[in-house]
Amino acid sequence: MLRSDVVVIGAGPCGLFQVFELGLQGLSVTVIDALGESGGQCINLYPDKPIYDIPAIPEISAADLTGQLMQQIEPFNAEFLFHQRVIGIQGEAGDFKVICASGLSIACSAVIIAGGAGAFRPVKLKIEGLEQLEGRSVFYKVQDKEIHRDKHLVIVGGGDSALDWSLALRGVAASVTLIHRSDRFRAHPVTIKAMQESCAQQEMLFFQGRIIDYVAEQTTLKSVRVKGRDQVVRTAQLDHLLVFFGLTPDSTGYESWGLELYQKQIKVRTDSFATNRKGIYAVGDINYYPGKRKLILSGFHEAALAAFAIKEQLEPTRKATLQYTTTSPLMHQRLGKHPDLPDMANQYPATQPQ
Ligand SMILES: Cc1cc2nc3c(=O)[nH]c(=O)nc-3n(C[C@H](O)[C@H](O)[C@H](O)COP(=O)(O)OP(=O)(O)OC[C@H]3O[C@@H](n4cnc5c(N)ncnc54)[C@H](O)[C@@H]3O)c2cc1C
Missing domain, CATH: 3.50.50.60 (FAD/NAD(P)-binding domain)
Structure with missing residues:
Protein backbone atom coordinates (compact mmCIF):
# COMPACT_ATOMS: atom_id res chain seq x y z
CA MET A 1 0.00 0.00 0.00
CA LEU A 2 1.20 3.51 -0.81
CA ARG A 3 2.24 5.48 2.27
CA SER A 4 3.24 9.08 2.96
CA ASP A 5 3.28 11.33 6.01
CA VAL A 6 0.34 13.35 4.70
CA VAL A 7 -2.35 12.91 2.04
CA VAL A 8 -3.70 16.09 0.46
CA ILE A 9 -7.13 15.61 -1.14
CA GLY A 10 -7.42 18.08 -4.02
CA ALA A 11 -4.80 19.51 -6.38
CA GLY A 12 -6.34 22.98 -6.70
CA PRO A 13 -4.18 26.05 -5.94
CA CYS A 14 -4.57 25.61 -2.17
CA GLY A 15 -3.78 21.89 -2.28
CA LEU A 16 -0.66 22.66 -4.32
CA PHE A 17 0.57 25.35 -1.95
CA GLN A 18 -0.15 22.95 0.91
CA VAL A 19 2.43 20.58 -0.63
CA PHE A 20 4.96 23.43 -0.48
CA GLU A 21 4.30 24.18 3.18
CA LEU A 22 4.40 20.49 4.15
CA GLY A 23 7.62 20.12 2.16
CA LEU A 24 9.22 22.94 4.15
CA GLN A 25 8.34 20.95 7.27
CA GLY A 26 10.17 17.93 5.81
CA LEU A 27 6.99 15.87 5.37
CA SER A 28 6.27 13.53 2.45
CA VAL A 29 3.00 14.09 0.61
CA THR A 30 0.62 12.24 -1.71
CA VAL A 31 -1.87 14.44 -3.59
CA ILE A 32 -5.09 12.90 -4.88
CA ASP A 33 -7.46 14.50 -7.39
CA ALA A 34 -10.55 13.25 -9.18
CA LEU A 35 -9.45 15.09 -12.31
CA GLY A 36 -6.59 14.32 -14.69
CA GLU A 37 -4.46 17.36 -13.90
CA SER A 38 -3.72 19.84 -11.15
CA GLY A 39 -5.15 23.35 -10.87
CA GLY A 40 -8.71 22.81 -9.57
CA GLN A 41 -11.10 25.62 -10.48
CA CYS A 42 -8.24 27.68 -11.98
CA ILE A 43 -7.54 25.17 -14.72
CA ASN A 44 -11.02 23.81 -15.19
CA LEU A 45 -13.17 26.93 -15.01
CA TYR A 46 -11.05 29.93 -15.99
CA PRO A 47 -7.55 28.96 -17.23
CA ASP A 48 -7.03 32.02 -19.46
CA LYS A 49 -8.56 34.62 -17.16
CA PRO A 50 -6.18 36.96 -15.35
CA ILE A 51 -6.02 36.96 -11.53
CA TYR A 52 -5.05 40.29 -9.95
CA ASP A 53 -5.04 39.53 -6.22
CA ILE A 54 -2.16 37.12 -5.69
CA PRO A 55 0.29 39.00 -3.43
CA ALA A 56 3.27 40.48 -5.29
CA ILE A 57 2.04 39.22 -8.67
CA PRO A 58 0.17 42.12 -10.31
CA GLU A 59 -1.42 39.91 -12.97
CA ILE A 60 -1.24 36.21 -13.78
CA SER A 61 -3.48 33.84 -15.72
CA ALA A 62 -5.03 31.01 -13.73
CA ALA A 63 -3.15 28.49 -15.88
CA ASP A 64 0.18 30.23 -15.26
CA LEU A 65 -0.51 30.40 -11.52
CA THR A 66 -1.01 26.64 -11.52
CA GLY A 67 2.18 26.17 -13.55
CA GLN A 68 4.19 28.31 -11.13
CA LEU A 69 2.79 26.49 -8.09
CA MET A 70 3.80 23.18 -9.70
CA GLN A 71 7.27 24.58 -10.29
CA GLN A 72 7.50 25.83 -6.70
CA ILE A 73 6.71 22.38 -5.25
CA GLU A 74 9.07 20.46 -7.55
CA PRO A 75 11.83 20.10 -4.87
CA PHE A 76 9.50 18.08 -2.65
CA ASN A 77 8.74 15.26 -5.14
CA ALA A 78 5.15 14.82 -4.04
CA GLU A 79 3.32 11.79 -5.42
CA PHE A 80 0.31 12.79 -7.58
CA LEU A 81 -2.58 10.38 -8.07
CA PHE A 82 -5.01 11.69 -10.71
CA HIS A 83 -8.40 10.31 -11.79
CA GLN A 84 -8.90 9.11 -8.20
CA ARG A 85 -11.95 10.22 -6.24
CA VAL A 86 -11.66 9.96 -2.47
CA ILE A 87 -14.77 8.48 -0.87
CA GLY A 88 -13.73 8.18 2.75
CA ILE A 89 -11.04 8.24 5.44
CA GLN A 90 -10.69 5.24 7.74
CA GLY A 91 -8.63 4.93 10.92
CA GLU A 92 -7.37 7.57 13.29
CA ALA A 93 -4.66 10.21 13.62
CA GLY A 94 -1.27 8.64 12.94
CA ASP A 95 -2.78 5.68 11.12
CA PHE A 96 -5.27 6.76 8.43
CA LYS A 97 -6.30 5.02 5.23
CA VAL A 98 -7.61 7.33 2.53
CA ILE A 99 -10.01 5.33 0.36
CA CYS A 100 -10.65 6.03 -3.33
CA ALA A 101 -13.66 4.96 -5.39
CA SER A 102 -11.33 2.80 -7.53
CA GLY A 103 -10.49 0.69 -4.48
CA LEU A 104 -7.03 2.22 -4.10
CA SER A 105 -6.10 3.18 -0.54
CA ILE A 106 -3.20 5.27 0.74
CA ALA A 107 -1.85 5.07 4.28
CA CYS A 108 -0.81 8.28 6.05
CA SER A 109 -0.51 9.92 9.44
CA ALA A 110 -2.54 13.07 8.67
CA VAL A 111 -4.97 14.21 5.99
CA ILE A 112 -5.58 17.65 4.53
CA ILE A 113 -8.81 18.16 2.64
CA ALA A 114 -8.36 20.83 -0.04
CA GLY A 115 -11.45 19.74 -1.96
CA GLY A 116 -12.60 23.25 -2.91
CA ALA A 117 -15.82 23.32 -4.86
CA GLY A 118 -15.89 19.51 -4.92
CA ALA A 119 -14.67 16.73 -7.15
CA PHE A 120 -15.45 17.88 -10.65
CA ARG A 121 -17.16 15.55 -13.11
CA PRO A 122 -17.90 16.04 -16.80
CA VAL A 123 -21.28 17.46 -17.85
CA GLY A 246 -17.12 21.26 -19.37
CA LEU A 247 -17.13 20.18 -15.75
CA THR A 248 -19.49 20.51 -12.85
CA PRO A 249 -18.62 20.14 -9.16
CA ASP A 250 -19.88 16.98 -7.52
CA SER A 251 -20.54 17.36 -3.82
CA THR A 252 -18.59 14.97 -1.63
CA GLY A 253 -20.49 13.41 1.28
CA TYR A 254 -18.28 14.83 4.02
CA GLU A 255 -20.96 14.12 6.67
CA SER A 256 -20.31 10.41 6.18
CA TRP A 257 -16.60 11.07 6.83
CA GLY A 258 -17.52 12.08 10.38
CA LEU A 259 -16.79 15.77 9.77
CA GLU A 260 -18.72 18.68 11.24
CA LEU A 261 -20.11 20.95 8.52
CA TYR A 262 -21.51 24.45 8.21
CA GLN A 263 -23.62 24.83 5.06
CA LYS A 264 -21.74 22.03 3.27
CA GLN A 265 -18.33 23.46 4.24
CA ILE A 266 -16.04 21.73 6.73
CA LYS A 267 -15.79 23.54 10.06
CA VAL A 268 -12.22 24.23 11.17
CA ARG A 269 -10.44 26.10 13.97
CA THR A 270 -8.33 29.00 12.82
CA ASP A 271 -5.08 28.33 14.69
CA SER A 272 -4.45 25.02 12.89
CA PHE A 273 -7.28 24.49 10.38
CA ALA A 274 -7.99 21.22 12.15
CA THR A 275 -11.45 19.71 11.73
CA ASN A 276 -13.38 18.01 14.52
CA ARG A 277 -11.65 14.70 13.55
CA LYS A 278 -8.14 14.59 15.04
CA GLY A 279 -5.47 14.45 12.35
CA ILE A 280 -7.77 15.71 9.58
CA TYR A 281 -7.40 19.32 8.43
CA ALA A 282 -9.20 21.39 5.77
CA VAL A 283 -7.88 24.36 3.77
CA GLY A 284 -9.09 26.49 0.86
CA ASP A 285 -12.65 26.90 -0.40
CA ILE A 286 -13.91 23.77 1.36
CA ASN A 287 -13.45 25.02 4.92
CA TYR A 288 -15.55 27.32 7.08
CA TYR A 289 -14.76 29.60 9.98
CA PRO A 290 -16.27 32.97 10.93
CA GLY A 291 -15.01 35.54 8.43
CA LYS A 292 -14.01 32.97 5.81
CA ARG A 293 -13.49 34.41 2.34
CA LYS A 294 -13.13 32.00 -0.57
CA LEU A 295 -9.96 33.47 -2.02
CA ILE A 296 -6.77 31.76 -3.11
CA LEU A 297 -4.68 33.90 -0.76
CA SER A 298 -6.81 32.81 2.22
CA GLY A 299 -6.04 29.18 1.35
CA PHE A 300 -2.32 29.93 1.12
CA HIS A 301 -2.29 31.31 4.68
CA GLU A 302 -4.36 28.38 5.94
CA ALA A 303 -1.93 25.91 4.30
CA ALA A 304 1.04 27.38 6.20
CA LEU A 305 -0.63 27.08 9.60
CA ALA A 306 -1.99 23.59 8.87
CA ALA A 307 1.54 22.41 7.99
CA PHE A 308 2.94 23.67 11.32
CA ALA A 309 0.07 21.98 13.17
CA ILE A 310 0.65 18.66 11.40
CA LYS A 311 4.39 18.78 12.08
CA GLU A 312 3.65 19.19 15.79
CA GLN A 313 1.02 16.43 15.64
CA LEU A 314 3.57 14.03 14.14
CA GLU A 315 6.46 15.08 16.39
CA PRO A 316 4.80 16.08 19.66
CA THR A 317 8.07 16.46 21.60
CA ARG A 318 9.45 19.01 19.16
CA LYS A 319 8.10 22.49 18.52
CA ALA A 320 7.75 23.28 14.84
CA THR A 321 9.80 26.46 14.92
CA LEU A 322 9.35 29.15 12.33
CA GLN A 323 12.31 29.41 9.97
CA TYR A 324 12.76 31.92 7.21
CA THR A 325 13.32 30.53 3.71
CA THR A 326 15.70 33.44 3.09
CA THR A 327 18.14 32.57 5.86
CA SER A 328 17.55 29.04 7.20
CA PRO A 329 20.07 26.41 5.99
CA LEU A 330 17.49 23.70 6.79
CA MET A 331 14.90 25.38 4.56
CA HIS A 332 17.55 25.77 1.85
CA GLN A 333 18.36 22.10 2.10
CA ARG A 334 14.72 21.05 1.86
CA LEU A 335 14.26 23.37 -1.11
CA GLY A 336 17.21 21.66 -2.78
CA LYS A 337 19.26 24.86 -2.79
CA HIS A 338 22.30 23.27 -1.08
CA PRO A 339 21.91 19.51 -1.53
CA ASP A 340 25.53 18.89 -0.49
CA LEU A 341 25.01 20.11 3.11
CA PRO A 342 24.84 17.42 5.83
CA ASP A 343 21.36 16.49 7.11
CA MET A 344 20.30 19.42 9.26
CA ALA A 345 16.95 18.17 10.49
CA ASN A 346 18.39 17.05 13.83
CA GLN A 347 20.47 20.14 14.47
CA TYR A 348 17.42 21.93 15.78
CA PRO A 349 16.93 21.13 19.45
CA ALA A 350 13.78 19.37 20.53
CA THR A 351 11.57 21.56 22.67
CA GLN A 352 8.36 20.91 24.49
CA PRO A 353 5.30 22.16 22.64
CA GLN A 354 3.73 25.17 24.35
C1 LIG B 1 -14.49 32.37 -12.59
C2 LIG B 1 -13.72 32.39 -11.28
C3 LIG B 1 -12.82 33.40 -11.05
C4 LIG B 1 -12.11 33.45 -9.85
N1 LIG B 1 -11.23 34.47 -9.65
C5 LIG B 1 -10.52 34.52 -8.49
C6 LIG B 1 -9.61 35.58 -8.23
O1 LIG B 1 -9.44 36.49 -9.04
N2 LIG B 1 -8.90 35.55 -7.06
C7 LIG B 1 -9.07 34.57 -6.13
O2 LIG B 1 -8.40 34.59 -5.09
N3 LIG B 1 -9.96 33.56 -6.34
C8 LIG B 1 -10.68 33.50 -7.48
N4 LIG B 1 -11.59 32.52 -7.68
C9 LIG B 1 -11.77 31.51 -6.61
C10 LIG B 1 -10.62 30.50 -6.62
O3 LIG B 1 -10.56 29.84 -7.88
C11 LIG B 1 -10.83 29.50 -5.49
O4 LIG B 1 -10.78 30.20 -4.28
C12 LIG B 1 -9.73 28.44 -5.52
O5 LIG B 1 -9.74 27.70 -6.72
C13 LIG B 1 -9.91 27.49 -4.35
O6 LIG B 1 -8.85 26.58 -4.42
P1 LIG B 1 -8.95 25.17 -3.71
O7 LIG B 1 -7.61 24.52 -3.93
O8 LIG B 1 -9.46 25.33 -2.34
O9 LIG B 1 -10.11 24.35 -4.48
P2 LIG B 1 -10.41 24.04 -6.02
O10 LIG B 1 -9.73 24.97 -6.92
O11 LIG B 1 -11.90 23.93 -6.09
O12 LIG B 1 -9.76 22.59 -6.22
C14 LIG B 1 -10.27 21.50 -5.51
C15 LIG B 1 -9.76 20.21 -6.17
O13 LIG B 1 -10.13 19.13 -5.31
C16 LIG B 1 -10.56 18.03 -6.10
N5 LIG B 1 -11.45 17.21 -5.26
C17 LIG B 1 -12.52 17.63 -4.53
N6 LIG B 1 -13.06 16.61 -3.86
C18 LIG B 1 -12.32 15.51 -4.18
C19 LIG B 1 -12.40 14.13 -3.83
N7 LIG B 1 -13.35 13.67 -3.01
N8 LIG B 1 -11.49 13.28 -4.36
C20 LIG B 1 -10.52 13.73 -5.21
N9 LIG B 1 -10.40 15.03 -5.58
C21 LIG B 1 -11.29 15.89 -5.08
C22 LIG B 1 -11.28 18.69 -7.28
O14 LIG B 1 -11.32 17.82 -8.40
C23 LIG B 1 -10.41 19.95 -7.52
O15 LIG B 1 -9.39 19.72 -8.48
C24 LIG B 1 -12.31 32.44 -8.86
C25 LIG B 1 -13.23 31.42 -9.11
C26 LIG B 1 -13.93 31.38 -10.30
C27 LIG B 1 -14.92 30.26 -10.54
Missing part, protein backbone atom coordinates in the same frame (compact mmCIF):
# COMPACT_ATOMS: atom_id res chain seq x y z
CA LYS A 124 -22.99 14.65 -19.74
CA LEU A 125 -24.81 14.68 -23.07
CA LYS A 126 -28.34 13.97 -21.93
CA ILE A 127 -29.74 11.37 -24.31
CA GLU A 128 -31.42 8.33 -22.85
CA GLY A 129 -29.31 5.18 -22.86
CA LEU A 130 -26.09 6.91 -23.94
CA GLU A 131 -24.47 6.22 -20.57
CA GLN A 132 -24.36 2.50 -21.43
CA LEU A 133 -21.89 3.27 -24.23
CA GLU A 134 -19.48 5.27 -22.03
CA GLY A 135 -15.91 4.09 -22.27
CA ARG A 136 -16.70 2.02 -25.39
CA SER A 137 -18.08 4.42 -28.00
CA VAL A 138 -18.78 7.53 -25.91
CA PHE A 139 -15.98 9.40 -24.12
CA TYR A 140 -15.86 12.45 -21.83
CA LYS A 141 -12.07 12.66 -21.71
CA VAL A 142 -9.15 11.48 -23.79
CA GLN A 143 -6.87 9.31 -21.72
CA ASP A 144 -5.11 7.62 -24.61
CA LYS A 145 -5.17 9.03 -28.13
CA GLU A 146 -4.40 5.58 -29.58
CA ILE A 147 -7.92 4.37 -28.70
CA HIS A 148 -9.17 6.74 -31.39
CA ARG A 149 -6.63 5.81 -34.07
CA ASP A 150 -8.25 5.28 -37.50
CA LYS A 151 -11.73 5.87 -36.07
CA HIS A 152 -14.36 8.25 -37.39
CA LEU A 153 -14.86 10.78 -34.58
CA VAL A 154 -17.63 13.20 -33.76
CA ILE A 155 -16.53 15.74 -31.14
CA VAL A 156 -19.16 17.91 -29.43
CA GLY A 157 -18.56 21.19 -27.59
CA GLY A 158 -17.45 24.75 -28.13
CA GLY A 159 -14.75 25.28 -25.52
CA ASP A 160 -11.01 24.79 -25.40
CA SER A 161 -11.18 21.04 -24.77
CA ALA A 162 -13.45 20.34 -27.77
CA LEU A 163 -11.34 22.44 -30.13
CA ASP A 164 -7.97 21.35 -28.76
CA TRP A 165 -8.87 17.67 -29.05
CA SER A 166 -10.37 18.15 -32.54
CA LEU A 167 -7.03 19.57 -33.65
CA ALA A 168 -4.93 17.03 -31.75
CA LEU A 169 -6.83 14.02 -33.10
CA ARG A 170 -6.80 15.09 -36.79
CA GLY A 171 -3.67 13.12 -37.59
CA VAL A 172 -4.69 10.12 -35.51
CA ALA A 173 -8.35 9.55 -36.39
CA ALA A 174 -9.78 8.57 -39.79
CA SER A 175 -11.96 11.71 -39.66
CA VAL A 176 -12.91 14.44 -37.18
CA THR A 177 -16.26 16.24 -37.21
CA LEU A 178 -16.77 19.00 -34.64
CA ILE A 179 -20.38 19.77 -33.68
CA HIS A 180 -21.38 22.84 -31.67
CA ARG A 181 -24.79 24.45 -31.32
CA SER A 182 -23.45 27.89 -32.20
CA ASP A 183 -20.71 29.36 -34.38
CA ARG A 184 -19.45 31.27 -31.33
CA PHE A 185 -16.79 29.37 -29.40
CA ARG A 186 -15.57 29.74 -25.81
CA ALA A 187 -12.02 28.76 -26.72
CA HIS A 188 -8.78 30.73 -26.99
CA PRO A 189 -8.79 32.92 -30.15
CA VAL A 190 -5.62 31.20 -31.43
CA THR A 191 -7.31 27.80 -31.12
CA ILE A 192 -10.48 29.02 -32.86
CA LYS A 193 -8.38 30.35 -35.75
CA ALA A 194 -6.45 27.07 -36.00
CA MET A 195 -9.72 25.11 -36.10
CA GLN A 196 -11.19 27.35 -38.81
CA GLU A 197 -8.02 27.05 -40.91
CA SER A 198 -8.06 23.30 -40.47
CA CYS A 199 -11.68 23.15 -41.68
CA ALA A 200 -10.76 25.33 -44.69
CA GLN A 201 -8.00 22.84 -45.53
CA GLN A 202 -10.52 19.99 -45.19
CA GLU A 203 -8.54 18.33 -42.41
CA MET A 204 -11.70 18.34 -40.28
CA LEU A 205 -15.33 19.40 -40.53
CA PHE A 206 -17.38 21.79 -38.41
CA PHE A 207 -21.14 21.46 -38.27
CA GLN A 208 -23.49 23.78 -36.38
CA GLY A 209 -26.24 21.85 -34.63
CA ARG A 210 -27.04 19.55 -31.72
CA ILE A 211 -27.21 15.81 -31.34
CA ILE A 212 -30.75 14.64 -30.71
CA ASP A 213 -30.50 10.88 -31.06
CA TYR A 214 -28.22 7.96 -31.84
CA VAL A 215 -28.20 4.45 -33.30
CA ALA A 216 -26.15 1.73 -31.61
CA GLU A 217 -25.73 -2.00 -32.02
CA GLN A 218 -25.18 -3.45 -28.53
CA THR A 219 -22.33 -1.35 -27.13
CA THR A 220 -21.18 0.00 -30.49
CA LEU A 221 -22.32 3.42 -31.63
CA LYS A 222 -23.17 3.50 -35.34
CA SER A 223 -24.51 7.00 -36.01
CA VAL A 224 -25.86 10.16 -34.41
CA ARG A 225 -28.73 12.32 -35.67
CA VAL A 226 -27.94 16.01 -35.65
CA LYS A 227 -30.48 18.82 -35.89
CA GLY A 228 -28.86 21.70 -37.74
CA ARG A 229 -29.54 25.42 -37.50
CA ASP A 230 -31.85 25.03 -40.50
CA GLN A 231 -33.90 22.53 -38.40
CA VAL A 232 -33.00 19.74 -40.85
CA VAL A 233 -32.03 16.46 -39.16
CA ARG A 234 -28.99 14.77 -40.69
CA THR A 235 -27.29 11.50 -39.83
CA ALA A 236 -23.56 11.28 -39.17
CA GLN A 237 -21.87 7.86 -39.22
CA LEU A 238 -19.18 7.50 -36.55
CA ASP A 239 -17.15 5.12 -34.42
CA HIS A 240 -16.57 7.30 -31.35
CA LEU A 241 -18.41 10.24 -29.85
CA LEU A 242 -16.31 12.60 -27.69
CA VAL A 243 -18.24 15.06 -25.54
CA PHE A 244 -16.62 18.17 -24.00
CA PHE A 245 -19.33 20.18 -22.27
